[in-house]
Amino acid sequence: MTLQEKIKNAELYEGNSNWDEAITLYREIVEENNSIQNVERLGWCLSRAGKYDDAIKNFAILEEKEPQMAKWKYMIGYQYYCKKEWNQAVKYFEETLKIKPNYFVVKYRISYAYIQLAGIYKKLTKPEFWKALGHIKECHELWKNFDDRTKNKERHTYYDINFLHGKMLMDLPNHREEAILHFVDALKIKNDEICRYNLSKTYYLIGKYKEAKKYIPNSNNYYVMELNAYIEAKLENYDIAIDIINKLMRKRKKDYLFAFLAEVYLLKEDYKKAFEFANKAVKMNYNNHKNHLVLAKVYYKYILHNSALKELDMAIGLKIKNYRSEYEEAILLKKEIENIMPNNYKEDFELLKILTNNKPKTTYTGIIKEYNINKGFGYIIYDDKKIFFHISDCKIDNPKEKAKVIFEIVKGKDNRLKAINVKWK
Numbered sequence: 001m002t003l004q005e006k007i008k009n010a011e012l013y014e015g016n017s018n019w020d021e022a023i024t025l026y027r028e029i030v031e032e033n034n035s036i037q038n039v040e041r042l043g044w045c046l047s048r049a050g051k052y053d054d055a056i057k058n059f060a061i062l063e064e065k066e067p068q069m070a071k072w073k074y075m076i077g078y079q080y081y082c083k084k085e086w087n088q089a090v091k092y093f094e095e096t097l098k099i100k101p102n103y104f105v106v107k108y109r110i111s112y113a114y115i116q117l118a119g120i121y122k123k124l125t126k127p128e129f130w131k132a133l134g135h136i137k138e139c140h141e142l143w144k145n146f147d148d149r150t151k152n153k154e155r156h157t158y159y160d161i162n163f164l165h166g167k168m169l170m171d172l173p174n175h176r177e178e179a180i181l182h183f184v185d186a187l188k189i190k191n192d193e194i195c196r197y198n199l200s201k202t203y204y205l206i207g208k209y210k211e212a213k214k215y216i217p218n219s220n221n222y223y224v225m226e227l228n229a230y231i232e233a234k235l236e237n238y239d240i241a242i243d244i245i246n247k248l249m250r251k252r253k254k255d256y257l258f259a260f261l262a263e264v265y266l267l268k269e270d271y272k273k274a275f276e277f278a279n280k281a282v283k284m285n286y287n288n289h290k291n292h293l294v295l296a297k298v299y300y301k302y303i304l305h306n307s308a309l310k311e312l313d314m315a316i317g318l319k320i321k322n323y324r325s326e327y328e329e330a331i332l333l334k335k336e337i338e339n340i341m342p343n344n345y346k347e348d349f350e351l352l353k354i355l356t357n358n359k360p361k362t363t364y365t366g367i368i369k370e371y372n373i374n375k376g377f378g379y380i381i382y383d384d385k386k387i388f389f390h391i392s393d394c395k396i397d398n399p400k401e402k403a404k405v406i407f408e409i410v411k412g413k414d415n416r417l418k419a420i421n422v423k424w425k
Contacts, residue, residue, distance in 0.1 A: 019049035070100035255285035
């Protein structure tokens, strides 16, 4: 096969995304003719195949040949970018911009890399965040001066720029209106579900719930359904919100969803349900300060002020312990309760007892069918069903076969029915 035939076949493999076949042929081609074009095509295919370290070595050869060519430094940085080695990516992107300051795609990618270096926690205090924002703003200035042909060529990168800019600004309360403009501009280029979701979320954050509902995608993705539930609750469509949350619960139960359900039932003034779900949230994650706040709100509605204050103290303490910051919402509610409590206030313990024991226990009668004294478990026959029991759940010392017993039924971790509090009949 001649060199030209190999190049033609390699280009066909490349065009069909058959990267491994293309790489094999390009390696042979480079051995015969290591022109810049051939080495570049090999590097590109290595990159597309996810062989980033090999691609770096390949583009380093080109960088050595043409040290003032910005593209090769960018391509090395791009491999580190794909590997999520952000510091190395930034290093090469900065070198690229020294040679070509207005390299559009590089300014976007260095912004993204800086954002990753800033992280989530206290990112607004990190210089990387503000460096990213500076580059992004410069991208918009470059775009304004592009002719139509260049804009058409770079439109997908400009979508990414607008989306990233919107994501950055939506975290700044005073800049969310501007974030909306960037999301809208991004959607003019590409109607993307994730962009619509973030636009909807930004409208939600500024309290424009009708607009948030207008833009939220029609999707069964968990995070989209969750936002939709929050929006419906704010629009006072409580039953719709509850239905969405219950659908989410069937996918996976989360303590914050139980807390959210409690909040919605509070708005519906169904305090019994609110108490039930607030308690579930606390039991599922006792260390979440938000769960204790929601439970405190329910106690407050029942005028159980001491119980509410106890939960608020827990919420405030957990926020300090876990985040080293004050829990303003809980502190304000605590002050509100303390201000309205009469000096002779007494907790309604009867009401508290009713609330905390609102699920009456049902007992059943059955006969011990079998019991293995060595293993400490057996079965009770009840209503033609065999119910498992373990000696640790018995109030009797020596279970005997054919003996009548009374017991309660729960579901075990494996979802099997299990007898507990087993007693003689």
